[in-house]
Amino acid sequence: MSHKIIRIQNLVKNYDLGDLTVHALRGIDFDIDEGEFVAIMGPSGSGKSTLLNILGCLDKATSGNYFLDNVDVKKFSKDQLAVLRNEKIGFVFQSYNLLARTSALENVELPLFYNASVNAKERRERAAAALEAVGLLDRMNHFPNQLSGGQQQRVAIARSLVNDPVIILADEPTGNLDSRTSFDIMAVFQKLNSKGITIGLVTHESDIAQFTSRNITFRDGRINKEIVVENIKSASEALTKMPVELDY
Amino acid sequence: MNILNLLKVASNSLTKNKFRSFLTMLGIIIGVASVIAMMAIGQGSKQSIEEQISSLGTNILFVRPASQARGGVMMGVSNAKFLTVADADAIKKDCESVAAVSPMVRGSGQAVSSYDNWPTSIYGVNIDYFLIKNWEVQDGRLFSNKEIRSSQKVCLVGNTIVEKLFGEGADPVGESIRFNKIPFKIIGILKIKGESNFGQDQDDIIIAPHTTVQKRILAITHVQNIYVSAKSSDLSKEASEEIETLLRVRHKLVPSEESDFSIRTQEEIMSRLTSTSDILTALLSAIAGISLLVGGIGIMNIMYVSVTERTREIGLRMAVGGKGRDILLQFLIESILLSVVGGIIGIFFGIAVSSFVSNFMNWPVQITIDSIVLSFIFCSVIGIFFGWYPAKKAANLNPIDALRYE
Ligand SMILES: Nc1ncnc2c1ncn2[C@@H]1O[C@H](COP(=O)(O)OP(=O)(O)OP(=O)(O)O)[C@@H](O)[C@H]1O
Ligand SMILES: [Mg+2]
Numbered sequence: 001m002s003h004k005i006i007r008i009q010n011l012v013k014n015y016d017l018g019d020l021t022v023h024a025l026r027g028i029d030f031d032i033d034e035g036e037f038v039a040i041m042g043p044s045g046s047g048k049s050t051l052l053n054i055l056g057c058l059d060k061a062t063s064g065n066y067f068l069d070n071v072d073v074k075k076f077s078k079d080q081l082a083v084l085r086n087e088k089i090g091f092v093f094q095s096y097n098l099l100a101r102t103s104a105l106e107n108v109e110l111p112l113f114y115n116a117s118v119n120a121k122e123r124r125e126r127a128a129a130a131l132e133a134v135g136l137l138d139r140m141n142h143f144p145n146q147l148s149g150g151q152q153q154r155v156a157i158a159r160s161l162v163n164d165p166v167i168i169l170a171d172e173p174t175g176n177l178d179s180r181t182s183f184d185i186m187a188v189f190q191k192l193n194s195k196g197i198t199i200g201l202v203t204h205e206s207d208i209a210q211f212t213s214r215n216i217t218f219r220d221g222r223i224n225k226e227i228v229v230e231n232i233k234s235a236s237e238a239l240t241k242m243p244v245e246l247d248y
Numbered sequence: 249m250n251i252l253n254l255l256k257v258a259s260n261s262l263t264k265n266k267f268r269s270f271l272t273m274l275g276i277i278i279g280v281a282s283v284i285a286m287m288a289i290g291q292g293s294k295q296s297i298e299e300q301i302s303s304l305g306t307n308i309l310f311v312r313p314a315s316q317a318r319g320g321v322m323m324g325v326s327n328a329k330f331l332t333v334a335d336a337d338a339i340k341k342d343c344e345s346v347a348a349v350s351p352m353v354r355g356s357g358q359a360v361s362s363y364d365n366w367p368t369s370i371y372g373v374n375i376d377y378f379l380i381k382n383w384e385v386q387d388g389r390l391f392s393n394k395e396i397r398s399s400q401k402v403c404l405v406g407n408t409i410v411e412k413l414f415g416e417g418a419d420p421v422g423e424s425i426r427f428n429k430i431p432f433k434i435i436g437i438l439k440i441k442g443e444s445n446f447g448q449d450q451d452d453i454i455i456a457p458h459t460t461v462q463k464r465i466l467a468i469t470h471v472q473n474i475y476v477s478a479k480s481s482d483l484s485k486e487a488s489e490e491i492e493t494l495l496r497v498r499h500k501l502v503p504s505e506e507s508d509f510s511i512r513t514q515e516e517i518m519s520r521l522t523s524t525s526d527i528l529t530a531l532l533s534a535i536a537g538i539s540l541l542v543g544g545i546g547i548m549n550i551m552y553v554s555v556t557e558r559t560r561e562i563g564l565r566m567a568v569g570g571k572g573r574d575i576l577l578q579f580l581i582e583s584i585l586l587s588v589v590g591g592i593i594g595i596f597f598g599i600a601v602s603s604f605v606s607n608f609m610n611w612p613v614q615i616t617i618d619s620i621v622l623s624f625i626f627c628s629v630i631g632i633f634f635g636w637y638p639a640k641k642a643a644n645l646n647p648i649d650a651l652r653y654e
């Protein structure tokens with residue numbers, strides 16, 4: 001039996017807005033195994049981000065169980081959750097969320113500052129290694145405003161990677177990028193996945209989802225459809241086949 | 249997070265956002281500097297007023313008959329007959345803390361020269377008077393003890409008298425004037441003293457031996473006041489007590505009787521004047537309070553805004569594993585650094601402004617340690633609190649709410 005990184009059971013999330021309650025998640029069950037690359041899909045407002053934020057321990061579920069790497073997250077205090085996020089989770093946001101006026105390397109180093117067992121030298125080495133893994137070692141001293149959107153997202157991926165998390169969670173990481181750059185980012189994710197890193201990713205687009213190993217589709221806070229992708233496309237191949245646009 | 253990382257994160261954040269740090273610091277710099285400068289200017293004026301007051305001499309004492317002192321504020325022509333030249337001599341002889349003693353009688357009337365006339369006062373004193381008042385002779389000489397004993401009709405005149413009776417720049421030494429028809433020979437001219445703090449022209453005066461004034465002008469044997477100077481201003485209280493004891497014995501008063509004279513130290517009289525400087529002090533405190541308030545509100549605003557603006561950053565730091573405490577400590581260290589550095593710059597700035605005002609505008613300024621300490625502590629505390637409080641609010645949020653904040 002393979003190791004389950006994520007197990008959720010009957011997960012419910014309500015947003016109480018006073019006079020009305022938004023049922024963002026109405027009872028979700030699924031698992032993510034180690035080494036999987038899962039895409040969470042669905043229309044806008046179906047609860048994808050809500051779920052991912054709970055999986056990332058950025059938010060708490062209203063009810064239901066969530067086991068991350070076999071630990072019951074429900075019992076954790078705020079501080080324990082922070083440690084959990086620091087050690088087990090890498091988060092990639094749609095809007096990159098890099099610190100301005102801070103070099104790529106220092107942005108990647110950020111999570112390690114909150115890990116007392118990592119000293120300054122190790123911090124630099126690991127950040128440089130993570131940047132190398134996303135192919136940006138040569139840009140490590142550049143500031144976010146000197147990088148393209150795709151490059152900034154790579155820096156963000158390197159940051160999510162630097163702590164050796166058990167899972168990387170990405171909420172529409174290609175949402176702000178054109179399709180060429182999106183494929184590029186997906187190629188990075190595929191490469192990381194091939195090295196054994198588990199990834200959960202939210203996306204709207206099915207041509208992004210085709211690069212993952214399993215697609216879970218949401219509708220109105222419930223799982224609507226779940227398919228295992230039979231023949232996973234390679235993003236780097238798709239990239240090379242893509243015509244180089246000459247019209248602009 | 250360990251303290252080293254914390255310091256690094258905080259100082260990184262400050263140095264990478266120099267402009268924001270500078271703006272934040274500016275609130276503190278201006279707050280501190282304005283309080284220091286305001287207080288320095290106010291304190292300077294207060295000090296210069298006090299200096300003028302104390303230049304009158306805090307070691308001078310006046311003895312006067314009780315009936316005159318009661319109710320009356322200034323000395324007028326009095327009928328009291330309780331003080332005598334013998335009293336003055338006894339004080340000089342027996343009181344240890346006393347340096348100089350002069351009896352004093354004063355008459356007013358018309359002074360007439362061969363050119364003009366002028367209403368003025370004549371003071372009858374002995375030569376100690378010039379010591380007590382620290383008054384020098386500009387031209388000519390003082391009268392001698394012999395001239396006092398023999399009631400010579402000699403006098404010294406102030407500069408106003410010279411101008412009024414002889415014209416500006418005249419040298420009337422050796423000339424004669426009449427005061428209330430009694431002729432006096434001018435033997436000296438007094439150094440110019442100018443206006444007193446009470447606004448009196450101190451040079452509008454004729455000074456003659458007290459014996460002469462007593463006999464020729466007033467026809468009395470007693471004296472109106474006795475001027476005493478203590479050996480030092482510290483000794484003026486002792487001198488006062490010694491005189492009190494001595495005069496009670498001399499006046500044969502039993503313990504149940506009230507003294508028939510009163511002793512005032514210069515200090516006591518000046519205390520009425522210093523109420524002016526008390527008003528100044530109150531005004532100063534109000535100015536300082538308002539500056540602090542305004543400065544404080546400025547600091548509060550800029551700190552609050554800059555931290556609130558960084559809520560997303562706080563969310564990100566929490567998302568990558570920052571605990572609430574780590575975030576709070578970071579912001580606390582940042583605001584302490586800003587407040588302390590800003591406060592120190594503010595101190596220098598405040599000192600610079602004060603010395604500018606003193607050098608180029610010639611205002612008296614007096615920088616006080618109090619104002620430095622007060623403004624520094626107040627501004628730092630406000631800066632630190634309003635750096636800490638919004639950070640605490642943000643750190644208490646769910647990471648996701650902080651990340652979504654706009
Ligand atoms: N903080 C919140 N307060 C109240 N309601 C919320 C909040 N966050 C999300 N919701 C609601 O929960 C539902 C699910 O939102 P969610 O953001 O998970 O959708 P999504 O699937 O990520 O949509 P999109 O594809 O547009 O990002 C929506 O109806 C949304 O309005
Ligand atoms: Mg979403």
